[in-house]
Amino acid sequence: MITDDFEKRREIITKFAELGAMMLPVEEFMHIVFLNFHAEIEAELFTIAEQHQIEPKNEIWSIFEQAVDQCDFDHPILQAVFSNTLIRQLIGPEYTIFNRYPKVYEYLLRKKPAGEFNIAVIGCSYGQEIMSMLKCLHEEMAKNPDFSPKIDIFNKPTSIFQKVQTNIRYPESVLKKHLTPQQLAVDFTVDEHGSLHFSEAFYQRMGFYELDLFDVPHEPNSTKQYDLLMIHNVLQYLEPSEGQDISIFQQQAEAAFQWIVQQVKPSGMVSIINESKKPNDFVAELQDRIFNQHYACTIVKPAYLYTKQAI
Ligand SMILES: C[S@@+](CC[C@H](N)C(=O)[O-])C[C@H]1O[C@@H](n2cnc3c(N)ncnc32)[C@H](O)[C@@H]1O
Numbered sequence: 001m002i003t004d005d006f007e008k009r010r011e012i013i014t015k016f017a018e019l020g021a022m023m024l025p026v027e028e029f030m031h032i033v034f035l036n037f038h039a040e041i042e043a044e045l046f047t048i049a050e051q052h053q054i055e056p057k058n059e060i061w062s063i064f065e066q067a068v069d070q071c072d073f074d075h076p077i078l079q080a081v082f083s084n085t086l087i088r089q090l091i092g093p094e095y096t097i098f099n100r101y102p103k104v105y106e107y108l109l110r111k112k113p114a115g116e117f118n119i120a121v122i123g124c125s126y127g128q129e130i131m132s133m134l135k136c137l138h139e140e141m142a143k144n145p146d147f148s149p150k151i152d153i154f155n156k157p158t159s160i161f162q163k164v165q166t167n168i169r170y171p172e173s174v175l176k177k178h179l180t181p182q183q184l185a186v187d188f189t190v191d192e193h194g195s196l197h198f199s200e201a202f203y204q205r206m207g208f209y210e211l212d213l214f215d216v217p218h219e220p221n222s223t224k225q226y227d228l229l230m231i232h233n234v235l236q237y238l239e240p241s242e243g244q245d246i247s248i249f250q251q252q253a254e255a256a257f258q259w260i261v262q263q264v265k266p267s268g269m270v271s272i273i274n275e276s277k278k279p280n281d282f283v284a285e286l287q288d289r290i291f292n293q294h295y296a297c298t299i300v301k302p303a304y305l306y307t308k309q310a311i
Pocket of ligand 1: 211231
């Protein structure tokens with residue numbers, strides 16, 4: 001049966017994502033993805049429908065649902081959706097959840113310097129980690145009105161990051177579960193459809209920078225260094241591209257690590273988490289070699305927290 005119902009279609013896409021994500025909770029994640037990208041996802045499905053001579057194109061939703069329900073991985077529509085570049089980008093390496101590492105954030109805030117606190121976050125997905133970190137920062141700000149942290153966010157250019165910088169929307173039902181009413185009131189505004197957007201106050205605290213770790217600037221950043229740099233579940237995505245000369249890949253990875261080191265103040269910290277999948281062997285070896293040379297390490301599972309030695 002064909003349905004043009006928004007909720008129904010989101011459920012279908014959610015079930016599809018669950019096939020790939022196994023037991024991880026994807027429901028809330030997909031609420032955010034689908035709210036922001038339902039038109040793009042449907043356009044990709046309609047292109048697949050055309051390629052498979054499905055008429056009317058709307059039919060693809062029910063064919064797709066049936067294949068997902070039956071876990072029919074050989075089904076040509078399921079295969080086409082699995083290999084669709086945009087859909088993979090929207091729900092693959094961008095996957096994350098709210099309040100994923102509360103103990104890590106707690107520890108990092110206990111170690112924060114007394115004065116200004118400049119944080120860099122590399123890899124922000126749909127903003128969940130920034131909001132989770134900001135929740136802890138708000139608690140600190142409530143205790144100390146002079147505490148005014150700044151967060152710079154770096155991510156490779158993607159359609160998701162573009163939205164986070166300008167007009168991403170969140171379902172209130174999802175954010176209400178994870179953020180305090182105070183944080184919601186400060187960091188968000190509500191639009192006419194009842195979706196939440198980042199507020200002016202939020203954007204004033206944040207800097208957004210497009211940066212592909214595989215293409216870092218050669219000139220060191222001399223203007224700003226950070227007290228804390230978080231790079232959580234990003235290094236796993238540094239892989240050689242298909243057919244790439246391995247020595248080029250290794251140079252790019254070395255440059256990425258050197259760039260990370262340069263961004264941190266002499267007594268600053270780097271928090272690295274590689275939870276969702278093992279990084280490439282060369283990248284794991286670089287993490288050991290570069291950080292163990294320059295930094296003292298504390299483990300607050302699953303984070304490796306490196307404190308740069310003051311020289
Ligand atoms: C799994 S998400 C992690 C989000 C968040 N740090 C967390 O742990 O919840 C991975 C993020 O890294 C970004 N990313 C992947 N490869 C990257 C690269 N080469 N340079 C910069 N960002 C990258 C993705 O776009 C995505 O936002």
